[in-house]
Amino acid sequence: SEPPAWLDVGCGDGALVMTADEYGFKSVGLDARQQTTRALQAAGYEAILGDFMAADLPFQPFVITMMDVLEHMPWPSLALQKARETLDPAGVLVISLPNIASASWREMDRSRANPYWVEIEHHHNFSRQRLTDLLAENGLDVVHYDIPHRYKAQMELYAVLRNAQ
Helix, strand or coil: CCCEEEEECCCCCCCCHHHHHHHHEEEEECCHHHHHHHHHHCCCCCCEEEHHCCCCCCCCEEEEEEECHHCCCCCCHHHHHHHHCCCCCCCCCEEEEEEEECCHHHHHCCCCHHHHHHCCCCCCCCCCHHHHCCCCCCCEEEEECCCCCCCCCCEEEEEEEEECC
């Protein structure tokens, strides 16, 4: 059978698309920046130019990743609804973003060196609890929580469709 599909929303430099491909997934990057999608395509990977909210995908992803993406979306609840509707019933949604309730966030605030407050592209800041609640409101349950070390104050949540566990 065909390998499971992995959709990386806001794929950036394509590193996750390339890694998913190495692990045997049908990996696809989705990004609103033409330069990004062209570079991935030139490297031999599948990339779709467009907005996740308007994307009409010809496949059902088993994995959807939104790494440092959800906080940039004006309507995160609608994005989670779209992810829920798009995701394979047995699939997983992975979200990574800053955690406003983390100790490192508070330390950056205390030292007046928190770069997230001046990120004009950030529409939202989430705590772990608020993001977990938002996922639940949209029919997704968190099955794993992690703290990645790519950036300060980061969190990573893995969610599945409710009743899929």
